[in-house]
Amino acid sequence: xxxxxxxxxxxxxxxxxxxxxxxxxxxxxxxxxxxxxxxxxxxxxxxxxxxxxxxxxxxxxxxxxxxxxxxxxxxxxxxxxxxxxxxxxxxxxxxxxxxxxxxxxxxxxxxxxxxxxxxxxxxxxxxxxxxxxxxxxxxxxxxxxxxxxxxxxxxxxxxxxxxxxxxxxxxxxxxxxxxxxxx
Numbered sequence: 001x002x003x004x005x006x007x008x009x010x011x012x013x014x015x016x017x018x019x020x021x022x023x024x025x026x027x028x029x030x031x032x033x034x035x036x037x038x039x040x041x042x043x044x045x046x047x048x049x050x051x052x053x054x055x056x057x058x059x060x061x062x063x064x065x066x067x068x069x070x071x072x073x074x075x076x077x078x079x080x081x082x083x084x085x086x087x088x089x090x091x092x093x094x095x096x097x098x099x100x101x102x103x104x105x106x107x108x109x110x111x112x113x114x115x116x117x118x119x120x121x122x123x124x125x126x127x128x129x130x131x132x133x134x135x136x137x138x139x140x141x142x143x144x145x146x147x148x149x150x151x152x153x154x155x156x157x158x159x160x161x162x163x164x165x166x167x168x169x170x171x172x173x174x175x176x177x178x179x180x181x182x183x
Contacts, residue, residue, distance in 0.1 A: 010064060012059075012061075012062045012064070013062060013063040013064045013067075014061055014062070014063065015032055015034070015061055015062075015063050015067055017063075018032055018063045018067065018069070019031075019032060019069060027069065028072075029071055029072055029073050029075075029076040030069040030070065030071060030072055030076065031069070031070055031071075031072040031085045031086070032063065032067055032068075032069060033067065033068045033069070033070045033085050033137070033146075034060070034066055034067060035066045035067065035068060035096075035130045035133045035134055035137075036058070036060060036066055036096060036100070036126070036129070036130060036133075037092070037093045037096055037097075038060060039093055039097075040060075040096070040097060040100055041055070041060060043097070045101065045104065046100060046101075046104050048104075048108070049103070049104045049107050049108075049122060052107075052111075052119055052122075053119065053122060053123055053126070057123075058126065059130075065130065066130060068134060068137055068138070070082050070083055070084070070085035070137070070146070071083075071084055071085065072084070072085055072086050073086070074149075074150075074151055077150060077151075078151070081140035081143065082137065082138065082140070082143070083137060083143060083144050083145060083146040083147070083150060084145075084146060084147050084149060084150035084151075085146055085147065086147050086149055086150075087147055087149070088147075089146040089147055091145075091146075092144070092146050096129070096133065099129050100126070100129070103122055103125045103126060103129070104122075106118075106121070106122070106125075107119070107121070107122040
């Protein structure tokens with residue numbers, strides 16, 4: 001989340017100081033997660049946007065703004081109902097990268113006409129993205145799968161849903177084929 005107003009007055013909390021084994025309150029079954037992945041900082045395509053906003057104000061390394069503790073083992077993930085965070089999460093990073101890419105593209109297009117407006121909109125949209133990612137990751141009703149080792153959905157029988165999809169697909173094919181045959 002972008003540092004502004006009351007959030008700017010808060011003390012930054014570096015990622016490296018959260019959930020350390022040598023500190024009280026350490027939770028060994030939990031890992032730190034960046035809402036906006038650090039790999040975005042290395043992607044040249046976002047460099048102009050991040051430079052304009054300012055790395056510090058993006059809060060990439062501030063756990064309060066861009067972090068979340070997630071379970072690192074199956075038992076903890078099942079017990080608290082949050083996604084398993086264990087190893088790389090490529091699909092999540094790609095999803096976030098696509099969203100940030102849209103923000104960057106809009107900023108690039110608008111900054112030539114109205115640079116201040118473009119920058120403020122990009123800041124706002126990045127902050128909204130961070131909040132939406134946090135809400136989604138914390139929502140047990142819409143649990144997100146970060147890792148292929150996450151047993152989310154294991155043992156669920158999708159055969160009825162597959163049969164319904166096949167029936168709908170078959171009905172669609174029958175309705176579309178006469179239209180193509182007539183032309």
